[in-house]
Amino acid sequence: MICNSINLVKSAVTIQHQHLGGRVATISTDYPVILGTLSDRAYQQLKEDIVRGRLAPGTRLAVRQLSDSYDIGASPIREALHRLVGEGLVAAIGQRGFRVPPISVADLQDVTRTRTLLEIEALRQSLRNGDDDWEAQVVASFHQLNKIEQETGPIGDFKEWERRNQAFHEALVAGCRSHWVQRLSGILHDQHRRYRYLSVHYSGHRHVAEEHAALRDAALRRDEQAACDMLRVHIERTAATVEEILRLREHGSGPTSTARADES
Numbered sequence: 001m002i003c004n005s006i007n008l009v010k011s012a013v014t015i016q017h018q019h020l021g022g023r024v025a026t027i028s029t030d031y032p033v034i035l036g037t038l039s040d041r042a043y044q045q046l047k048e049d050i051v052r053g054r055l056a057p058g059t060r061l062a063v064r065q066l067s068d069s070y071d072i073g074a075s076p077i078r079e080a081l082h083r084l085v086g087e088g089l090v091a092a093i094g095q096r097g098f099r100v101p102p103i104s105v106a107d108l109q110d111v112t113r114t115r116t117l118l119e120i121e122a123l124r125q126s127l128r129n130g131d132d133d134w135e136a137q138v139v140a141s142f143h144q145l146n147k148i149e150q151e152t153g154p155i156g157d158f159k160e161w162e163r164r165n166q167a168f169h170e171a172l173v174a175g176c177r178s179h180w181v182q183r184l185s186g187i188l189h190d191q192h193r194r195y196r197y198l199s200v201h202y203s204g205h206r207h208v209a210e211e212h213a214a215l216r217d218a219a220l221r222r223d224e225q226a227a228c229d230m231l232r233v234h235i236e237r238t239a240a241t242v243e244e245i246l247r248l249r250e251h252g253s254g255p256t257s258t259a260r261a262d263e264s
Contacts, residue, residue, distance in 0.1 A: 042080035061098040112239040115188035122173035130175030149209035
């Protein structure tokens, strides 16, 4: 019987994926896997590989190939793919199967605008409704994030920094009582993560730790205007860095794969 509780384990998986041009790449991965139903496991592994760029934009997602690569049956793979279609991380191509959606400057701008609107609303509600437990969660998550930012910064251990960064942003909006705002904000955060993996090696001029500290301070003061303004700038700065990289790629002078951002 599969345990219903969620446990994190390390799993090395070899994934093969075929690009639009027919080239096949093999990537060895090592990431936390959720032990729940097989569908949950497939969903988590696929999601992480898409977000981190291991399955590159435009990659065809063949059910049989994914089933062999992840050692999971075809039915759970299909269920996971349909869940990811609903989140915009997989594109259904009529009767021809599935692909990883492309990335573009226009899509980045759309994702950024929409994420900013929703996350600021979530933060506004959180500041109005958050209790002592919410404040404690913000303080604790910031402490964990700040510790790694002071020691190594994002490049030192990007996967761990990303986990702590996400935990801090989730803590900031945890006081929001709207289920739909929370859910849609989380989906857009994952969309933004796809693009953020492009920027990790190209944002050295930013003082991200200072931005996070300012966000924490404004949130704990319940300074709604300052916190929302800081969050908007914080999100838009990341988007500006990625947009510059995408434009360089269009001219053949930028990084060619999102996987580079995950090599640290």
